[in-house]
Amino acid sequence: MIGPMPSLPIPMIGALVLFFLFLRLWITQGRISPLAILIALCAAQTAIIALAQHYLVPGTRLVQPITATLIPPAAWLAFQITAVRPARRADLLHGLVPVTTLAALLTAPAFLDVLIPGLFVVYGAAILLATMAGPDAQPRAALESGAWPAQIWRIIGIALIASAFSDLLIIAAQAAGAGYLQPWIISLYSVGNLILIGALSLSGHLQSGQDRGDDQQAPSAPPDGALWARVEHYMDAQRPYLDPELTLSKLARRLGVPAKTLSSTINRATGGNVSRYVNTARIEAAQEALRSGETVTGAMLSSGFYTKSNFNREFLRVTGMTPSAWRDAQAPQGL
Numbered sequence: 001m002i003g004p005m006p007s008l009p010i011p012m013i014g015a016l017v018l019f020f021l022f023l024r025l026w027i028t029q030g031r032i033s034p035l036a037i038l039i040a041l042c043a044a045q046t047a048i049i050a051l052a053q054h055y056l057v058p059g060t061r062l063v064q065p066i067t068a069t070l071i072p073p074a075a076w077l078a079f080q081i082t083a084v085r086p087a088r089r090a091d092l093l094h095g096l097v098p099v100t101t102l103a104a105l106l107t108a109p110a111f112l113d114v115l116i117p118g119l120f121v122v123y124g125a126a127i128l129l130a131t132m133a134g135p136d137a138q139p140r141a142a143l144e145s146g147a148w149p150a151q152i153w154r155i156i157g158i159a160l161i162a163s164a165f166s167d168l169l170i171i172a173a174q175a176a177g178a179g180y181l182q183p184w185i186i187s188l189y190s191v192g193n194l195i196l197i198g199a200l201s202l203s204g205h206l207q208s209g210q211d212r213g214d215d216q217q218a219p220s221a222p223p224d225g226a227l228w229a230r231v232e233h234y235m236d237a238q239r240p241y242l243d244p245e246l247t248l249s250k251l252a253r254r255l256g257v258p259a260k261t262l263s264s265t266i267n268r269a270t271g272g273n274v275s276r277y278v279n280t281a282r283i284e285a286a287q288e289a290l291r292s293g294e295t296v297t298g299a300m301l302s303s304g305f306y307t308k309s310n311f312n313r314e315f316l317r318v319t320g321m322t323p324s325a326w327r328d329a330q331a332p333q334g335l
Contacts, residue, residue: 011046011050014194014195015047015050018046018194021039021198035078035201048064066098067098068101069101070097071194072119075160075197077094082206083141083149083153084140097119101116117164120164121161124160131154135147135273136274139248141247142246145310147275153206162193227261227265228269231255231269235281239285241285241304242302248275276317278304279318280318282305283315285302286305286311286323296323299323
């Protein structure tokens, strides 16, 4: 007689999805990046939740709070290293977070009810505050993506904060005599946030475009007016915007100035951020290509864009028309 087949709970399905996303990012990049590590941790945590809550595997309930506290610092470091700055030795201090959690688990388990939600809120709020400074505050993000990296990281920050409230929902359910809802809250709410964080981490908008050189410290900048003249000359002569992986950090390094100084100079001179300035130059190059008879896809690739959605968005912003409509409008009208 064949027994019942084992069920596959929602957290385990989520873990498998996240593990697939981790493998995809690893294979695509050819290395394990901070974003891949974040996805892997989300996958591991959802699997541990399934083993602890649904399969009741001994010991997993003790591991669950420790692995949970790996995710907030991993998200913060992934944000910093892919969007803001190179990795630093001081980043290792974030390893104290799971160590503190282990100490609390062994000496004061009740403190975990405050510590774990607090960590998610603190790190989530830190990401939110950092993204409020605008896209120029993320010099390692590809300029082609515009404001998308900041917006995606903002959602990840909100998801971290939202994850902290799962315990409050469980307490409220128990107080209302609905303790049977606890597995559903864990499965749908907590795991849902982990899947959201992992899936967003896979976005191409978050992939860092830095190279080895952008880790170098730039010298002091010349006066603002002279710097703007240098920027205009460099853009016209070297056309760095044709590099689809151009970042503020790369552009600043090539000009030999600090990224913040370059950002401020372009902001004051154009009234917009660096991403808009660079993408406007790209659209002008795309218009030249379209006038010469290039296809829309060819114009996109030759002007420094590598995603059609970004190209269409920026073309519409600059010209008020889609690339195809603009090209058709340039054609000679028959008599």
